[in-house]
Amino acid sequence: xxPEIFADPVLAWLGPVPLTRTMITSLATSVALxxxxxxxxxxxxxxxxxxxxxxxxxxxxxxxxxxxxxxxxRWPALEAFxxxxxxxxxxxxxxxxxxxxxxxxxxxxxxxALAAVVFLAVPLAGxxxxxxxxxxxxxxxxxxxxxxxxxxxxxxxxLALALRLFGNMxxxxxxVALxxxxxxxxxxxxxxxLDLLIGLLQAYIFTIxxxxxxxxxxxxxxxx
Amino acid sequence: xxxxxxxxxxxxxxxxxxxxxxxxxAAFGESRIGAAGMDALARQPDEAGAITRNQFVALxxxxxxxxxxxxxxxxxxxxxxFIQGS
Numbered sequence: 001x002x003p004e005i006f007a008d009p010v011l012a013w014l015g016p017v018p019l020t021r022t023m024i025t026s027l028a029t030s031v032a033l034x035x036x037x038x039x040x041x042x043x044x045x046x047x048x049x050x051x052x053x054x055x056x057x058x059x060x061x062x063x064x065x066x067x068x069x070x071x072x073x074r075w076p077a078l079e080a081f082x083x084x085x086x087x088x089x090x091x092x093x094x095x096x097x098x099x100x101x102x103x104x105x106x107x108x109x110x111x112x113a114l115a116a117v118v119f120l121a122v123p124l125a126g127x128x129x130x131x132x133x134x135x136x137x138x139x140x141x142x143x144x145x146x147x148x149x150x151x152x153x154x155x156x157x158x159l160a161l162a163l164r165l166f167g168n169m170x171x172x173x174x175x176v177a178l179x180x181x182x183x184x185x186x187x188x189x190x191x192x193x194l195d196l197l198i199g200l201l202q203a204y205i206f207t208i209x210x211x212x213x214x215x216x217x218x219x220x221x222x223x224x
Numbered sequence: 225x226x227x228x229x230x231x232x233x234x235x236x237x238x239x240x241x242x243x244x245x246x247x248x249x250a251a252f253g254e255s256r257i258g259a260a261g262m263d264a265l266a267r268q269p270d271e272a273g274a275i276t277r278n279q280f281v282a283l284x285x286x287x288x289x290x291x292x293x294x295x296x297x298x299x300x301x302x303x304x305x306f307i308q309g310s
Contacts, residue, residue, distance in 0.1 A: 006302070163288070166295070168287075174298075
């Protein structure tokens with residue numbers, strides 16, 4: 001038995017573009033999130049005392065607290081960014097519990113794409129806060145000799161973000177698949193619950209690390 | 225033994241050693257985090273929420289080294305570039 005760990009089967013072709021399983025599941029996850037967010041936004045406007053509105057306010061409050069804790073200040077733009085990351089990864093973990101549907105983030109390419117978004121967001125936020133020269137100058141501090149180390153640290157933390165998410169999601173599915181192959185149905189249910197918990201925890205960690213990285217980028221050069 | 229058999233044998237043994245050593249390091253690190261978290265909880269029960277949250281983040285960061293080892297072991301087993309047909 002060779003488990004599908006790095007493979008991503010092509011399910012359909014859109015002209016010359018292959019549509020892989022990960023693309024379809026992540027698109028479905030995004031569409032479901034957009035629909036749910038639209039419903040919640042409408043509920044917040046029309047029925048401010050309803051359950052959906054309370055859910056929306058709880059979520060935004062949670063994200064605002066997370067950003068303030070990780071980045072050190074209230075910052076609505078980063079809240080939206082962190083919210084997108086957190087809700088997508090958490091929804092991907094929930095989607096992964098459906099039978100026959102692997103989580104979108106248990107594919108290395110999808111996890112790498114999320115990490116690449118963070119990798120690009122860090123210099124964008126830094127340049128916006130400090131200007132191009134002010135941000136680039138921090139690469140030469142405290143000594144120009146440390147420039148390679150700065151670059152290696154940015155690349156390696158992006159790799160670590162991608163591999164951490166991919167490895168955690170993939171290993172959960174692998175354990176469940178192995179237990180199903182060895183014993184049968186209903187035995188892996190506790191492990192699936194653990195997998196779901198780990199997925200939500202990884203969403204939180206990915207988000208909080210992204211906020212820490214972006215928050216560090218806007219405060220470069222300010223010695224604390 | 226053919227060259228492929230030697231490569232396969234080496235990959236299997238290395239994957240086992242990778243997982244063993246990686247899990248060992250992560251286990252020691254996580255036990256220290258757990259002990260430190262309990263200590264902090266006993267000293268300051270009021271800060272239970274913040275302590276637990278940060279403890280989980282630290283646990284996941286340490287655990288990721290074991291996950292890296294798992295990824296390497298799986299690459300050796302299922303996506304080894306030197307073994308034909310894997």
